[in-house]
Amino acid sequence: MSPQSTLNSSKALEGVHGVHLVPHAPFAMEENFGRSCTGANQTLLMRNIWKQRPACLRPVHCCSLQGDRTLAETVVNVLTSLPFIFLGMQAPRKSWSTKLYANSLIGVGVASSLYHSSRGELRKYLRWADYTMIATTTVCLSRAIRNENPKYLMAASALFLPIQPLMVSVVHTGMMEVAFAKRALTDPDIRMAHNVHKMSSLLGGLLFIADDCFPNTPYIHAAWHLAAAVGVSTCNKLLE
Numbered sequence: 018m019s020p021q022s023t024l025n026s027s028k029a030l031e032g033v034h035g036v037h038l039v040p041h042a043p044f045a046m047e048e049n050f051g052r053s054c055t056g057a058n059q060t061l062l063m064r065n066i067w068k069q070r071p072a073c074l075r076p077v078h079c080c081s082l083q084g085d086r087t088l089a090e091t092v093v094n095v096l097t098s099l100p101f102i103f104l105g106m107q108a109p110r111k112s113w114s115t116k117l118y119a120n121s122l123i124g125v126g127v128a129s130s131l132y133h134s135s136r137g138e139l140r141k142y143l144r145w146a147d148y149t150m151i152a153t154t155t156v157c158l159s160r161a162i163r164n165e166n167p168k169y170l171m172a173a174s175a176l177f178l179p180i181q182p183l184m185v186s187v188v189h190t191g192m193m194e195v196a197f198a199k200r201a202l203t204d205p206d207i208r209m210a211h212n213v214h215k216m217s218s219l220l221g222g223l224l225f226i227a228d229d230c231f232p233n234t235p236y237i238h239a240a241w242h243l244a245a246a247v248g249v250s251t252c253n254k255l256l257e
Contacts, residue, residue, distance in 0.1 A: 084133070084232065084238055085133050085134075086235070087235070090235045090236065090239075091133055091134060093236060093239045094129075094133035094239050095129075095130045095134055096239075097242035097243055097246075098126050098129035098130045098133065098242060099126055099130070100126070100246040101123070101125045101126035101129065101246060101249065102122075102123050102126035102127065103126075104122050104246065104249050104250055104253065105119045105120065105121070105122030105123035105124075106119070106123065107253070108122060108253050108256065109253065109256040109257055111256070114157070114160050114161040115256050117157045117160075117161070118154065118157035118158050118160075118161045118256070121150065121153050121154040121157045124150045124153070124154070125150050125151055128143070128146045128147045128149075128150040129150075129242070131143050131146070131147075132144055132147040145182075148182040148186075149179060151182065151186055152178055152182035152183070152186040152189075153178065155185065155186045155189035155190050155193065156171070156174050156175075156189050158189070158193055158252060159189040159192045159193050159196075161256055162193060162196045162197075162255050162256070163192065163196055170188075174188070174189065194218070196255070197211055197214060197252070197255060198211065200255060207255070210251040210254040211251070213247065213251050214248055214251035214252065217244050217245075217247040217251065218244075218248050220244045221241055221244035221245050221248055224237055224238075224240050224241040224244055225241055228241055
């Protein structure tokens with residue numbers, strides 16, 4: 018059939034009641050297929066990127082639950098958790114924010130002690146409580162140091178606290194470090210405390226990484242407890 022006869026047939030059918038002609042689009046199917054493939058590739062790419070996200074953006078259940086394999090290691094981990102309770106009891110309580118921070122420090126010591134002394138199915142829930150309590154303390158500390166924290170940031174922190182406590186800890190710890198460094202530049206009385214804080218933070222970071230890379234090495238986690246406790250004790254200088 019020639020193109021002219023096809024055109025004539027189409028014109029003839031246009032006048033018939035109930036007949037609706039759809040324009041012929043030979044490349045429509047190919048375009049739709051190409052779009053669907055592009056969308057699938059983008060989705061796959063986003064999934065791969067999300068799988069490669071750093072540990073601080075992963076849920077707590079992805080974190081290692083190893084450790085406390087022997088009674089001696091458990092005892093050491095529990096004992097090195099107690100300094101956080103003492104630091105919380107000695108922290109300044111001049112305002113509502115500082116009181117909240119001091120109580121959260123006590124909570125860190127309690128949660129850590131319960132986690133390290135636990136066994137079985139309960140252990141993973143106490144691991145979540147441990148990380149969440151640490152994140153809560155960083156939020157309380159940044160609020161106690163910086164009363165001008167944006168409300169949206171605090172609301173987002175409260176939202177992500179139960180599901181991404183490590184990410185919340187990283188954000189608010191960074192804010193605290195910046196505030197500490199600024200204060201140390203203008204206040205000579207806390208420069209020594211800031212120097213100790215920098216060294217303990219560096220050591221604590223190395224021990225945290227080592228604990229993750231060498232989970233079968235005992236007492237690394239306990240050493241991290243002590244380094245973190247020293248760093249926390251210097252932070253109390255900011256609240257005096």
